[in-house]
Amino acid sequence: MNETIKLGLVLLLVTAVAGGVLAGVNSLTAPVIAERENQEKFASLLEIFTDANEFIEFEGSDLANIQSSYPSVVSITELKDEGADLGYAITTRTGGYAGDVTTLVGINTDGTIAGIKVLVMTETAGLGSRIVDDPAFAASFAGKGAGGSVTPAGAGAGDNEVMMLSGATVSTNAVVKGVNDALSAFSNSLAN
């Protein structure tokens, strides 16, 4: 019995030291990580709304109400330029081919898409990853969506049509679903 207790104590000691070391490293790296994530977020917002200088984050029940109808919505930011409404940036998370795809959707006050950016994805390199790697894909969304939704088709030339990436149907659809959820959330809950 004595031996068991001794062994237990040794293991406990080792684990405690390990935990202590990790806590130390964590306190070093956590602020760097948080800072960078914050910067990335505003950087993406500014890519879409270049004039924005006011960022109003939706919180609490305002966000929860919209999320109850559109569960894919992660966060909503209202953007203004010197008090003038620019539109909304809605982040959505939808299921892709290999894990979730997080998309930032910028929507102008008139309900058209200002621009999109895929923030996080783990799709297959060379295939699904083109939702990030191919700039023409994101570009094909801009200005569309006045009808309340977009559909993927060919090069995405038509009204409310966006580019279909051949060989990456599931990844394309994941982004399109995120964008359409954002458009519906905007027209039903945010537009005046």
Added chain:
Amino acid sequence: MSLFAIMISSILVNNYVFARFLGICPFLGVSNKMETATGMGIAVTFVTTLASVITYIIQHAILNNLGLQYLQTIVFILVIASLVQFVELALKKISPGLYSAMGVYLPLITTNCMVLGVAILNIQEGFNLIQTTTNAVGASLGFFLALVLIAALREKMDIADIPESLAGFPITLIAAGLMSIAFAGFAGLV
């Protein structure tokens, strides 16, 4: 995601062996006979499901509350290692029949990256407890399916004429590659 979608996704579309590369070591190690493949499959299903539920509870009840998310890896692996030991002891006492069926595979499971992989992915995907259990069962069934399919192929390959340098693991990997192409066909299901 609906439970059915999670199930289909983890068994077929994102099969943990063919699409996510988890659990490859036992997949290569014990897939030479149909019988051992079945034993391993059952043992993995049991441990993965149990481990997913326990790690889910630990993550949400302890780590998240104390802000200790960074200890996730270390805590999960210790939980899995102890769980495997515990299951081994318990089975020996309670059900010698079951123990003789899957006992020899249990020690191998600690280093089966699928168990830890599924546990971490469940947390990353933000699943609730029911979804976690569903995903764990689906993942294990997918592993089971992959193991049995490749075991059946390897029994046939044993009597085939294979170039010397490719015999054994290389040809098994190539066969797994062809199988993976077949599984890619499920991509549009969910």
Added chain:
Amino acid sequence: MKISTLFKNGIIKENPVLVQLIGICSVLAITNTVENSLGMSAAVIAVLTLSNIVISLMRKFIPAKIRIPIFIVVIATFVTMVQMFMNAYAQPLYKSLGIFIPLIVVNCLILARAESFASKNGVFVSAMDGIAMGLGYSVAVVALGTVREILGSGSFLGMSLFGESFQPISLFVAPAGAFIVLGLLIGLFNAFVKKRITD
């Protein structure tokens, strides 16, 4: 033990990937680009060398009965540290390696070296063994990554090699390509390298 023997063992004779076939999960998963392969190699070398050093230092004090749990705690600690540093300073790499960074914990290679080498040898030799085995892993992973990226994406380290008209064979960056290329690579290794050593 001679250091050159350690390196010869790690890279050729007992190459963890091509000969021992351990730690294959991450090998298959992260070799879709050369960049990922290099990143994963660096992580594995770091964890393997550091855990070998610490375990060798502690080898006289670790009770035999609980050595495996202690090895696991040491390895998991280093893996978590690598994970934190990557998240802070190498974010794109952290994202694309994803779940395979925490899974280094269960990479049988590292536990195997702790058990069979570091717990029985001095600090310096153990560190060298860690580097040697890590390099063996890296050689295999980078070779695999090079083949897959060139054939599957038509590029090397992200630089396009063949111009616009080249249609890459995307099968090679898909999961199936990983299995097939690794199978062929081991076959080639068996046919040319292994034969020569045993002769």
